[in-house]
Amino acid sequence: MAKSSNKFTIRDICFIALITAACVVGRTAFQFIPNVQPITAIFILVSFNKGFLRSFLIVLLTIFTTNIYMGMGPWTLTQVFSYTVIIIVSCGFSQMPWFAQHQLPQLIFALFTGYLFGFLTACGDTIIYGIRAFWPYYVQGIYFDTLHGVGNLLFYALLRPFIPRLLLRFWPNQY
Template sequence: MRRLLVVAVVLLGIALLTNDGALATVLGAAALVCAGVAWFESGTDSTRELAVIATLGAAAAAGRVVFAAIPGVQPVTVIAVVAGAALGLRAGVATGALAAFVSNLFLGQGIWTPQQMLGWAACGAVGALLAPALRNRYVLAAVCFVLGLLFSASMDVWLWYGFFPHTVAAFTAVIGRGLWFDLAHAIGNVVLALAVGPELRRMLDRYGKRLRTVVVWA
């Protein structure tokens, strides 16, 4: 864990010192990913929790690959949010980050991977923070709609800052070019959240109770 934190600090320091926008964003995102992994490793060592996180991450990744033919539409946001709401902050963050990394093994790894891992990890964190409200199907759909827009906007801003001139015209062009894909992501989230969100939440709630159950032998 300490080594990962040292790596994170070094990467962040280089990111702050460099004048290259693309390099700065990649190193900054990688630093935060390293810090997140270190934080995850410092948690409870539950093989059952790790198993369910791995399963959710793999399911989200598989869904993203399956929906790849429809630009912007994928289930990662909804699954990460529900995982965070039902299983807690650690599980939500890990599910989102893992889904991004695993799905990119099939869709293509690149300098965008750390940024996507951070974005979907943040979606899992929001799910954990808003857990009580997300029991309502329509609130869940609304939150996933907003997170879809924010995730896509964060990727657009990353693209603009790292690879385009830092001008209003360039920023407007990047946002405009990605607008339809951003809306597809958000609307797809609404459809998936309304269709399967509450059912997935109830299933994970039951599993979460089993994870937290402590058996005491007399």
């Protein structure tokens, strides 16, 4: 889990665009399964390897691009907020050697992010839409949070062997 500088190169811009395109295709391809898409796993893997700023740009571009197709609305703000918190937590965990060296805590974290995303989104929704009963609203979505978490776990397990190697090979940390 490497650190990266805040300086951007043409290579950075190209890879941010390519990873965003992969996220857009992945989210669009799996839209028929509620809350199951590879973007959360990709966001986590990129944040582990490239830090907050690059991950945040990928989150913004992915959410705004896919919501142009799937529907833009106030929920876009809660999605960006929720994914931002997830990549902040991911960046924090990436600094812990025990976490970076073992796959099991990473898989558990990937599963947990489905519930974290749902909780944060529900918090934002209650504010935006003026929902007074937070807990009943949140509990109704736990089934979808479970789908999101299990999807994250599966996609993380599938992508973990490949994405860090691709990032290291084609998007090295030397500038």
